[in-house]
Amino acid sequence: MTPQTDDLDFRLPVLAQALVEAKTLDALEAALSQVSRLTPRIRDGENFGRRLFTRGLDAGLARVSRALQMQAEPLAKSNDNLVIVASQFYSTGGHTRVAADIVRGLGPDRQPLLVMTNMGDGGLAYRDQIAGARLTTPMGERAQLILGARTYAEKAIELFQVLQAVRPTRIILMCHPFDAPAIVGCWPFRDIVEFAHHADHVPALGASMAWSAHVDLTYSCYGACRGAGVNPVYAGMTSTVTEAPPHIPESGRLRMATCGDQRKYVGEGRFRWADWAVAALRAPGAEMRHIGVMAPDFQQDVHKALAGAGIDPARYVFAGLAPSLPADLLEHGIDLYVSSYPFNGGKANLEAMLLGLPLVAPEDPDLPPLLRFSLPLPGWVHVSDPEAFPAAAAEALALAPSLQSRDQVNRREREIGRFARWVAGEALEGA
Secondary structure: OOOOHHHHEOOOHHHHHHHHHOOOHHHHHHHHHHHHOOHHHHHOOOOOOOOOEOHHHHHHHHHHHHHOOOOOOOOOOOOOOEEEEEOOOOOOOHHHHHHHHHHHHHOHHHOOEEEEOOOOOOOOOHHHHEEOOEEOOOOOOOEEEEOOOOOHHHHHHHHHHHHHHHOOOEEEEOOOOOOHHHHHHHHHHOOOEEEEEOOOOOOOOOOOOOOOEEEEOOHHHHHHHHHOOOOEEEOOOOOOOOOOOOOOOOOOOEEEEEEOOHHHOOOOOOOOHHHHHHHHHOOOOEEEEEEEOOOHHHHHHHHHHHHHOOOOHHHEEEEEOOOOHHHHHHHOOOOEEEOOOOOOOHHHHHHHHOOOOOEEEEOOOOOOHHHOOOOOOOOEEEEOOHHHHHHHHHHHHHHHHHHOOHHHHHHHHHHHHHHHHHHHOOOOOOO
8 A cells, every 4th residue: 555645754854954044064064964874764664665755855955055056057858968876886786777777778879977976885986997907887888977075065066066067968866865965966957857766665865856857666666656746757677688488387397586685685574584485495396596695694594494394405596696687587497586575676576577477576464565566567476474475376377378478578568668768768658
């Protein structure tokens, strides 16, 4: 169930007022510092999976931009000179892969500039982009720029000055939830800024502001933002591999896979991931391929639980990182994809389903509403108890033949096409 509009706002009136009342650079720095240190609050029970907006802080940050006399000349919006503004990118993770998909979708003739505020862990350095004696461009971008200002206010000013100098014709803003300098520095360019709402289940600065477009990447977030009246666009996501040959299951064998950062598999759930692993592998001939880097103690916990249930731990393979999830799923003949638990993986789930694979999504019944998996495609089944996993798997697998029909292939192509059309700058109709 989508939460009520009034319930989606993370309210901090005292801090919002401090932004409005800041009359000196020191007072502004103190207020921006407080805002930028709010990141741990996204895990609070009242916020995680329940809040999306920070309306009071957004109004205050817009006022900060005006107080700093940041003004930009309006430019015609196009892909001629696109800039992606982010806090930081990583070797793994959904929002990094979305950025890579944007760069890939633009093509070699319109490579964007990546500007990073370095507001993640603050550890970005150009030396990380040097392989041997050669400067690399990990996503195929035209260039990277890492902001170097040391204070929050100066970082916002530096970002604004960079954008003024570059004169972008389109900006895709996909910063971390409480990256105040990114919001302040981009606000003067709001007529060409598209807010990519990738932090889809936590409060995020900028999500309530009137940019040229508010772009939701997940269907659950789109429904919530539409209900909140921010007039979102549903772009969805895409995949590096979207065409798959007809899948023929091997008799007597069930090949499953799951993928995600370890944080997706630990947390305050009703069950351990090991409980789901045992339930999944009780069927003779069942095996699981776990893609992603998992800590040794996590691996041991899963294998110990399997051995305790009389299941050969070798049937659960920790495969490490895969350059391409869909390519890996195809290579290993996966029959059924199992979403991570207690937190599902939106991009990984979509990439599996775009191959026509059925999906089982383990979710606790009391999971906060913004954390629930949803997608406007058939072929997925929710399950809330490991004991019910065999029935859920059977239900999902029964859907597999219908997922290969021309009608379902067309539906998947339309879903992929949304993202491609958004990247191309085309208008999207409602989902």
